[in-house]
Amino acid sequence: MRRLLLAAGAALLVLGAAGGVWALRHRPLDVPVAREERDVPVRVFGLGTIEAQIASRIGFEVAGTLAEVLVDHGDRVPAGTVLARLAPAAQQARVARAEAGVQNAEAQQGRVAAAHDRAAAMAQQKRATAQRRRELASRGTTSQEAAELAETEAVAAAADLAVARADLALARAGLAEAQAGLLAERTALAKHILTAPFDAQVVARLREPGAALSPGEAVFSLVDPRTLWALAHVDEGRAGAIREGQPAEVRLRSLPGEVFPGRVVRIGLESDRVTEERRIYVRCLRCPPQPILGEQVQVEVETGRLPAARLVPELAVEGFDGASGRVWVIEDGRLRQREVRFVARTLDARLALDPAVPATLPVAARVLPGFREGRAARPAP
Template sequence: MAVRPNTLKSRKWPALMLAVITLALLAYVIWRVDTSPGTDDAYAQADTIDVVPDVSGRIVEMAVKDNQRVNKGDLLFRVDPRPFEDELARAKASLVALDKQIALTRRVVTAQQYGADSVHALVERARVTAAQTAETLRRTQPLLAPGYVSAEDVDRVRTAQRAAEADLVAARLQAQQATSAVTGVDALVAQRDVVLADIALMQFRLDMTTVRAPFDGRVVSLKTSVGQFASALKPIFTLIDTRHWYVVANFRETELKNIRPGTPATVYLMSDTGKRFKGKVDSIGYGVLPDDGGLVLGGLPRVQRSINWVRVAQRFPVKILVDQPDAELFRIGASAVAQLNPQLNPQAANKPRS
């Protein structure tokens, strides 16, 4: 009977140690989750654009194929340039014809100006003659009373003076007519600016028949070929911007308190779990669509947060910019796993979010 209590006491120690170890492991796991949150609810993402022609026309050359990698400046496809070449040639021909018309008009204007100058010279001559006859009449009239001149002489001078005045009025009218007849080239010069604008527009349209890659990327969703009529602003295919790859990871709202832009991260794709990639948090989502009622806002990501009767914390997308991604491994929508390490960057973790 004296041995039994010692036996019971010796059996309690392993159970107590196991409980302590379990609590310690649980505390470590909770600390680890709290300080280094991770999730496998993640996927790869990249920016994309719809490649569209700026002009309509039939595709005469398709230089890429579906899922092909391209570099910035590479030819993607070409629209038939012949209609635009004809328009450009016609606009340039209009410019040549207009320049010739301007040159001819300038010669006509020069001749008209010479004529107007000649008429103005006649006006000056008539003015001098009229002044001279008026002065002659002024000197002759006082000589009539003493008998030095006859009344006939005075009448002759008066008639000459009136004729000179009439000639001056007629010359002035001719000068006004000649001046108003002088045309200009201002309207033609303004029309030339319009033609130059048309030429620039036609050249732009011709240049737009050749579509090149605006950045390094990968062609996807290509479902057409040579011979297809391409409409302006209608997508031909999609181009993935492979210069920057992201992993969008959905974290529980309870884990967001230590996550900041710049927080270091480690990610890997499910297609190759042996390759790890470094990255940093680019941004944190500030809105998702609630599935349990309330106001529904369009354009926000929808994340389910209720599982049957169990209510779980809402999850928000955290966008992680990947450093040196594998261009052959990353695909939009590929499953990923993300692990954040806020403790590796205390400044970023402690920085208040804007």
């Protein structure tokens, strides 16, 4: 009798456990579903740095020894401000030598010009003499031989005049060459002074007085502080909706609690082939008091706003390919998987359902344990 009671109790326990398991597996699930939200911002996130559109590392175009450095790190300098000078003594000597060369060429030209004038006068005299001798010879007053001699002397004088003209042209060319050389030496002397090419801020002072410099060696690093912007790198898969002129928010790593409004001013035309990112340039509308070049920033670009949307977390979507995926829906009180399209992705990784999806069709906002095709379900309160 006792054995029968124990067997009956065990059977009841088994039946009760089986009934509980059946109830857990088949009772309707309370499923959180996507609700409609209003005025949903769609933003794209990117990491980047503070850069300057106009930035230059400048130095002297000629070699020399640095004699003076007149500005320092952090100084703001208007265009044309003298920044540094090279020791000018050697170049000043070259200028003096070029000036002497010009004076010598001018004197040479004067001497040759005088010789030219003399040759011209002699040629004119000889032509006149030859003309008179021909007339006298035609009347028989003088001999034919004297007339021919005068003709020969006139031809010789004309040749001397031609030589004098050539010498004068050569002297003029020599003077022009000397003047060009003087201009070149004076230009080189002027290049011993380094000036600011634009209204700038000195970011770095790279050389000190006494340093021997090669042509083009950088002495200062300058930026135009009015051209600072944030260069953000945005994933290609998220960058398609970004347009110039869209509003943006910039957060500096050194000022995490502040948000600086900005606007997209340039979109790079070439993506990085390794990281598959696009370069987005954002100019701030209200800039930090002292931005630091190269500082890391976070950029959020608002690509649009949805007047109304049902948002599904990306974790609740299977096979999402950037435009569509499979979600769980409740149809006739049962769970079903359906392929749907999405029109946008928010910054918190939620996907906006296509308005073509019926508003009366509940879409699961979270995948719960026990989800399977045909399982009884109902929207959670």
